[in-house]
Amino acid sequence: MPLRSTLHSQRSLLLTLVILLGSGFLATSLLSYFASRDAIRDSIVNTELPLTSDTVYSEIQKDLVRPVLISSMMARDTFVRDWVVAGEKDPQQMTRYLKEVMDHYGAYTSFFVSNQSLTYYQAKGVLKKIRPDEPRDVWYYRVRDMAEPYEINVDPDLANKDNLTFFINYKVFDYNDNFIGATGVGLTVDAVIKLIDRYQQRYQRSVYFVDTFGRLVLTGAEGGPQGAAIGQALRDLPNLKDLQKQMPKPQSGSYQYASLGDEHFLNVRYIPELNWYLFVDKREDGAMTDIRRSLYLNLSICLAVMLLVLYLLHRVVRRFQIRIETQAMVDSLTGLPNRRGFDRIALGAMDEMRRERKSLSAMLLDLDHFKRLNDTYGHLAGDEVLIGFSDDVRRCLRESDIICRWGGEEFIILLKDTNTHGARRVAEKIRLLAEQHTYVFGGAALQVTVSLGVTELHAGDTLQSLIARADQALYSAKQSGRNRVCTESVEPA
Secondary structure, three states: OHHHHHHHHHHHHHHHHHHHHHHHHHHHHHHHHHHHHHHHHHHHHHHHHHHHHHHHHHHHHHHOHHHHHHHHHHHHOHHHHHHHHOOOOOHHHHHHHHHHHHHHHOOOEEEEEEOOOOEEEEOOEEEEEOOOOOHHHHHHHHHHHOOOOEEEEEEEEHHHOOEEEEEEEEEEEOOOOOEEEEEEEEEEHHHHHHHHHHHHHHHOOEEEEEEOOOEEEEOEOOEOHHHOOOOOEHHHOHHHHHHHHHOOOOOOEEEEEEEOOEEEEEEEEEEOOOOEEEEEEEEHHHHHHHHHHHHHHHHHHHHHHHHHHHHHHHHHHHHHHHHHHHHHHEOOOOOOEOHHHHHHHHHHHHHHHHHOOOOEEEEEEEEOOHHHHHHHHOHHHHHHHHHHHHHHHHHOOOOOOEEEEEEOOEEEEEEEOOOHHHHHHHHHHHHHHHHHOOEEEOOEEEOOOEEEEEEEOOOOOOHHHHHHHHHHHHHHHHHOOOOOEEEOOOOOO
16 A cells, blocks of 8 residues: 555646646747737837838839829920910820830820810820710819819820720919819729739738728739728728728728737828828738747657656656565565565466376475574574575575575575475475585574475365475474474475
């Protein structure tokens, strides 16, 4: 029972160590993950997105704002105003001018519409006369009557097979601030979408543009947030309703919102040249991929270390258990099995001999007057005699025979496949060897004799009954004068 209790305590301690080690690994990995996540979020909100927004804004100035500047330049060009004021006498002059603008600045199209003659001039020549009742000319009258100096809108380009085109329509005034027409340049919708896609691919962010009413005006080929199309309002997108509460209309700043289970970080920037808002949107999941992979790797390593530690600890405990069990069954002085070990070995030997229908003999040995030897020479001398005697007995036995220290100066032997007569011969050999052997300790010559009781296994015997008969035989040997062999049914020799 104490052995089991000790082993249970050992295992409980090892299990506790494993739990503590695992908890430490897990806590360290999770703390590292959350610290990295917070640092990445802070970097995204305060550094990455604003920096990306600035960079994209610079790109826009080159790719989208530039056409606005070109249109503004055309509207303030003295040639255009002088030519209109002079009566538009040579249309080819205007055509050449528009073609020069288109070629020089790489515009998709360039145009001028005169308010005086209602003529639509294009780089390829005079396109048509505009009319108030023509639906495709509504844009001109809208530009004429608007308060702003320019607008950006999407319309089919009549001069280019009705391809959808982003037009920058700029109002033109004479030197007395009288409205004299509208001019500008155009970019194809496909070209603008390619620009957005280029931004998104380059910066690994979603990039789209929203007007002051919160409607999408420019997106990439795959649409805006959640695949929204141009013209949709942010408030109509389910996952952006909470965002709209934060900003009823687009406002510059940083925001967060959730969409389809993912956290999104958003940077909004107003672009005065376009009167639009630039939205740079980054999904948290993409930024967290590396640290999640690192977390999973750390947890995998921790698990592997845990399993290795558990395996090694299990081996240590098992080895310790075997060692304890061995020590519990072995006599520490002689190295022979002790009484506990003998019980286990003897039962196996009895079963084996019964199965094979062979004889089995038991022999109890007791050193004569051993207490007197201890009292005279000391216990160390007695120990030396016990060690030497056990070595002598082993030399008299076969490998298959079993010997153990029964206690004190007593020994017990089981002789396999041996009857009483054979056992007596072995016992007599041991008695003579002990009688004739001298053990030396501290310069003193020590001699001992041994009494032996022999019996044979009978049908129906238990280990206790077998030993009891051997003990009775040993008692007879002691009573008969010691230094002799007795059997359970034979007179002392």
